[in-house]
Amino acid sequence: MASGRIWIRGGRVLDPSTGRDEVADLLVEDGKIAAVGAGLAASGGEVLEAAGAWVVPGFIDLHVHLREPGQEYKEDIASGGRAAVAGGFSAVVCMANTQPANDDPSVTEYILDRARQESPARVYPVGAATRGLAGEVMTEMVALVDAGCVALSDDGKTIMDSGVMRRVFEYSQLARVAIITHAEDRTLVREGVVNEGPVSTRLGLPGNPSIAEVIHVARDLMLAELAGAHLHVAHVSTAGAVDLIRRARERGVHVTAEVTPHHLALTDEATLGYDTNTKMAPPLRSETDMRACRAGLADGTLDAIATDHAPHAVHEKDVEFTAAPPGVIGLETAVPVTLDLVRANELAPLEWVRRLSTNPARIIHRAGGSLAVGAAADIALVDPERRWIYDPAKGFSKSRNSPWAGREMIGCAIATLVGGVLVWDVERGVLLP
Amino acid sequence: MTGRDLLGIEGLDRTDLERILETAERMQEVGRRDVKKVPTLRGRTLINLFFEASTRTRTSFEIAGKRLSADVVNFTPSSSSLTKAESILDTAMTLDAMDPDAVIVRHKVAGVPKRIADALAAPVINAGDGAHEHPTQALLDCFTVKQEKGRFDGLTVTIIGDITHSRVARSNLYAFTKLGAEVRLAAPPTMLPTGIESLGAKAYTSLREALEGADVVMVLRIQQERLDGQPRRRDRARSRRPPPERDPRPGAQRRRGADGRPVSVRGALGEARGMRASGARSARQASEGDRARVGVVEEVRGEERDG
């Protein structure tokens, strides 16, 4: 990465890795953090005035669908990478459900190669756990990890066969990475498209019961415990799952978990207008579930905020609710949406940053999430007060499937650095080297 | 009425319902005339957009429109789009080009009329969407009950059948509740959707209890293809056991202690006061249905012109 000096002056430096929370200057040199402290004397190089802003380790999104290769009409590595840095993310973890699936080192290498050429954000691929995400034959996990995969998952193609799942957990020990699960028992979900409850009954749409998630989290926890593997539960949406994860961790199971901004901010009531941009998997849940997720995030049961950025084209979403693909984009709205927890005093600023950077880095065993001297200069500047109207058409993602279209947002990433290079400046847009 | 659309009973209040029923009553007199047609909607266009086939309802709307002198166009989407995902925006734009004064939509998926209404300038009347609502059917049922009973306050209306998959049950639940009646829903637990009591009805798994003192009984058709592994009809009707100790469904306590005798649907229905042979009723309802729908179309007409 390019070098050069950048002074970030007068911001509130929030570094969960060191516990630092103070107004300070920060010097970036040769792609690394060279100095942090109050009143550093600037001499030479670019100056970023950060007064009023938070200076934080660049965010790492554990759950993104970049759609490349195969579905570039929805998103590609270039557009997804731009959306990421515009949202304050210096790195994204991309899921394996591309076409072809990332079940072979050649696909992993392709993704990484494209990312080097096209993406301003770092891209960490997730390898498939089974061939073709079919839930039957395991992939060559070690080869995938050697090629650069940071975790293994069949994500939305949940592995229903418990025997296969057990072997996936056991074999993953060789690869020494987390198995990420999209925990939904498909035999309970059936045709369900919205959370089963009063809202699904009012809408007259088939319900997806919360028990479908809870029962599957229970199974995966037991299997991971049996195998001694690292389970990472993706997009937790139910109170029951939060509770199970909390108790499993207490007894020593190696489990981590993430929650999406939409499950932290919205309930199934948001689906009452049949807007397909409120259709997600897992679905938006009840108020109780949302509260439990927020509490779980606050007490650390849920380690990370991850967007499950799932781009879909307008024509795919502009159909009957049952026919629309689930998922929403989230990279460009995660900061303002989750800052709401900070504003509500449910999460201290430092803890908010930890769940968006330090913890995700730890879960995928990659550097990041730190502003310590010597760390790679992956940095985001966040203005927690800035108000703006979100218009997906003006965003960087190729897709527009957001439940927040047209809403006023409070807070945004005003600058993002990756490896010491300024790649996003809210006034100038995405800057490519 | 909220906006100019009629998407469901849920968004209406008692005054709206009473006004529509009164209009339907007035229209009943028109239907008895030699010339059963009035010029109210002359030069106006109604589009019947039925994605899901229903000759009965479509014809009823067609007659309603024609009684009011509207030009009624039956717009049947191609058979391929009945099965494939349909672009709602495309549909709305195609319709808009026809410059309709109202569009009547039926679709097998809940919410499609709402989405079309969102995208379309003309008012939309929901003629049934998935398991969501079928407001004109409910208005018709209310009209029938009003003719029979003369009131709604203090009536107990029991709806029996597959509530989970029934738009008619939901619309009737809202309509009768808003009009002052008490609504009971009776079904095996597998056919009672989660949270149904939050909509204002009482749920029963004992048919006998649900029918106790009922003034009006409505029986919904159970579609075999939706049984989804459940046992045959006879077993549900015989259900003799009270619910287990820890029935998680709301209202379970109230249902406990049902007597142990087998209850047959037919026998229990006979006990319900006010029941008549359903065949005769539905024949009469058919013509009343036109009346009720004339009332609805007329209602939308007025709202539209006010705008």
Added chain:
Amino acid sequence: MVLDDVAIRRALVRIAHEVVERTETLPELYLVAIPNGGVPLARIIAAQVRAISGLEVPVGILDTTLYRDDLTARGVRPPLRRTEMPSAVDDRAVVLVDDVVSTGRTIRAAMDALMDFGRPRSVQVIGLVDRGHRELPIKIDFVGKNVPTQREERVVLRGLSGDLEGPLEVVILESDGGAA
């Protein structure tokens, strides 16, 4: 005040006499009231005709709402009113009864509605008040009182006891609803 109750009843008695005099086939007479104001007037006239001639005159009620051509312009949505036509209109000498006649559009709508019920021998019109501003070639055969008015004024028949059953009066209202 245009007409008080005494004046209204006096006018109706006179009109009843005129109707009896000028209707050749009195047994065919059929009074058809346009609601709401026409209804009490038609009943009073029917009673007078019976007193004069001994004949029982049928009174029908014919709502014109569904036949109106001016709903768009009015901007309000009049509710449908009851229609009750106890006798067939074929070959009857129908006399429409309205309280206040102005543009003639209500009478036009009433005639259209009437024709959907059959083929009357003749149609005549009683108007308690004719306030002018005619927009259609409609003639009032029996007028209680001609009242010159401003177009924006409203002339209404109303009951002193809240409904139209008891004493009546005709007043001019400003367009905002207050009495002039």
